[in-house]
Amino acid sequence: AQSVTQPDIHITVSEGASLELRCNYSYGATPYLFWYVQSPGQGLQLLLKYFSGDTLVQGIKGFEAEFKRSQSSFNLRKPSVHWSDAAEYFCAVGATHPDMRFGAGTRLTVKP
Amino acid sequence: GAGVSQSPSNKVTEKGKDVELRCDPISGHTALYWYRQRLGQGLEFLIYFQGNSAPDKSGLPSDRFSAERTGESVSTLTIQRTQQEDSAVYLCASSIAAQGAYEQYFGPGTRLTVT
Numbered sequence: 317a318q319s320v321t322q323p324d325i326h327i328t329v330s331e332g333a334s335l336e337l338r339c340n341y342s343y344g345a346t347p348y349l350f351w352y353v354q355s356p357g358q359g360l361q362l363l364l365k366y367f368s369g370d371t372l373v374q375g376i377k378g379f380e381a382e383f384k385r386s387q388s389s390f391n392l393r394k395p396s397v398h399w400s401d402a403a404e405y406f407c408a409v410g411a412t413h414p415d416m417r418f419g420a421g422t423r424l425t426v427k428p
Numbered sequence: 429g430a431g432v433s434q435s436p437s438n439k440v441t442e443k444g445k446d447v448e449l450r451c452d453p454i455s456g457h458t459a460l461y462w463y464r465q466r467l468g469q470g471l472e473f474l475i476y477f478q479g480n481s482a483p484d485k486s487g488l489p490s491d492r493f494s495a496e497r498t499g500e501s502v503s504t505l506t507i508q509r510t511q512q513e514d515s516a517v518y519l520c521a522s523s524i525a526a527q528g529a530y531e532q533y534f535g536p537g538t539r540l541t542v543t
Contacts, residue, residue: 322470348529350531352534357536358536359432359519359534359535359536359537360471360519360521360534361534362531362532362533365531367529406470406471408471410529416461416473416532417473418463418470418471419470420469420470421469421470
């Protein structure tokens with residue numbers, strides 16, 4: 317069965333600094349990988365997704381993620397963080413089964 | 429176009445009461461999902477519908493939980509005899525089809541508090 321690990325529960329970065337959120341997955345084949353963001357009191361919004369092809373995926377709000385099969389990772393990055401990026405970020409893995417598995421989330425705090 | 433909507437947005441209920449949570453998916457989306465998100469935790473998959481059929485109910489925490497869907501439209505998640513451990517945000521999502529490749533669109537959730 318597929319599973320997702322987000323090793324960092326909480327990350328704090330200064331506004332303007334770069335960001336990397338880690339995600340590791342476990343799945344026997346090439347999975348479908350997603351990053352979602354959840355702002356306080358809101359539902360989840362898709363940032364980006366990887367299905368196949370180019371391993372560097374561009375998403376909304378200036379985010380990108382890189383799929384590394386050898387490391388079973390799908391880390392999310394942003395070159396320069398804005399205060400509005402403060403939120404909870406979830407990595408998810410999907411497969412042919414509809415049961416999408418989510419990581420526990422990483423809470424991002426942005427310092428002014 | 430409207431997104432996924434859920435009602436109520438907040439529900440406070442006494443232990444032992446039944447509650448119904450409603451989800452309106454995006455029009456044309458055949459697949460609908462329910463998740464539970466406890467405070468500070470990730471999303472726990474509960475159940476999904478393909479059309480009005482729920483092929484896999486194994487994610488439901490107990491027999492106090494049930495869900496139904498009318499055609500490819502509204503779904504209701506019912507929790508009977510609520511317990512304090514049922515307190516959580518219940519999220520609904522829909523997608524074009526019930527397959528892992530398809531993006532799920534989420535509603536804002538229903539925050540359930542059992543006192």
